[in-house]
């Protein structure tokens with residue numbers, strides 16, 4: 001089946017008992033056992049629930065993995081993945097990983113003696129130089145948020161394999177429609193399904209896909225032991241969202257391409273970060289490993305323009321956290337997603353105060369450009 005059809009008919013397609021075309025919401029905690037040790041494959045919904053299983057099977061097929069697991073949030077999914085490691089282990093992480101992933105490593109797992117080393121994963125030599133006996137995995141995001149750094153997934157996976165360590169890819173920004181890390185050699189893919197997979201800003205969810213039976217057994221054990229599972233209703237919503245992923249991503253790509261080019265030509269703007277722009281560092285690597293550029297664009301306003309006025313003057317584009325929904329959103333990384341990082345470090349890594357991030361939705365591109373144009377006009381100090 002082609003990918004577009006798999007989005008709609010993959011995993012568990014409909015309901016066998018009734019013929020319903022959608023997987024029912026099995027809103028149940030427990031299941032009748034017909035005798036000691038005799039059941040229909042389900043005992044308790046933390047361990048297994050048919051609606052959750054449908055989305056788990058679906059994401060596993062979409063990412064071309066061995067098995068998938070659904071969690072109550074992207075962070076619960078990432079926490080489960082980090083729980084595969086033990087005291088004394090170390091992870092190498094990209095230098096501008098999602099803030100929440102950095103926080104859970106720095107403030108939670110560090111207390112359990114699972115450490116991390118920050119590397120520029122766009123530089124393969126730097127990765128190699130930082131691998132020692134303690135390092136058990138490389139955790140990457142590509143493109144990164146908000147500066148859209150591109151890491152070569154295939155090359156990193158190769159280095160990891162040579163050193164018998166795991167490659168974990170947070171594929172939230174691309175989704176399996178545009179980029180499939182397991183096909184490029186990664187072992188584990190994680191998602192904040194809150195973003196593009198859900199697609200409608202109406203649920204919080206996380207997914208993990210692993211590439212082999214051993215990891216699958218260990219991850220299911222962790223999921224059942226720690227219990228951060230996705231509820232049946234949210235599993236249903238996520239399946240519903242995934243059905244339209246291809247058409248939504250095509251539109252996100254198209255709108256973002258037009259807007260990135262528009263922003264690049266505006267005199268109020270200093271720099272635009274979008275992997276689809278030919279001048280973007282990593283553009284060629286991204287093109288090699290993904291079939292589109294996604295809907296997230298960041299840009300820096302020139303001096304003399306007020307980022308607060310810009311953001312507050314937008315009308316259609318909503319000021320808020322998150323990304324990946326059908327509606328366009330704007331956020332201010334320095335005070336929002338990266339607010340916990342000290343000012344000097346933010347300057348050093350490029351999260352300057354005049355940096356703005358857009359998650360381009362699927363509205364009319366004309367309306368979005370008009371909105372941006374009007375806000376730029378009002379942003380002059």
Ligand SMILES: *Cc1c(COP(=O)(O)O)cnc(C)c1O
Pocket residue numbers: 073074075076098100101141145170172173191192193194195204205206
């Ligand atoms: C949002 C996000 C997360 C965290 O997911 P939640 O669903 O908010 O818990 C992790 N990684 C990336 C890249 C994200 O954008």
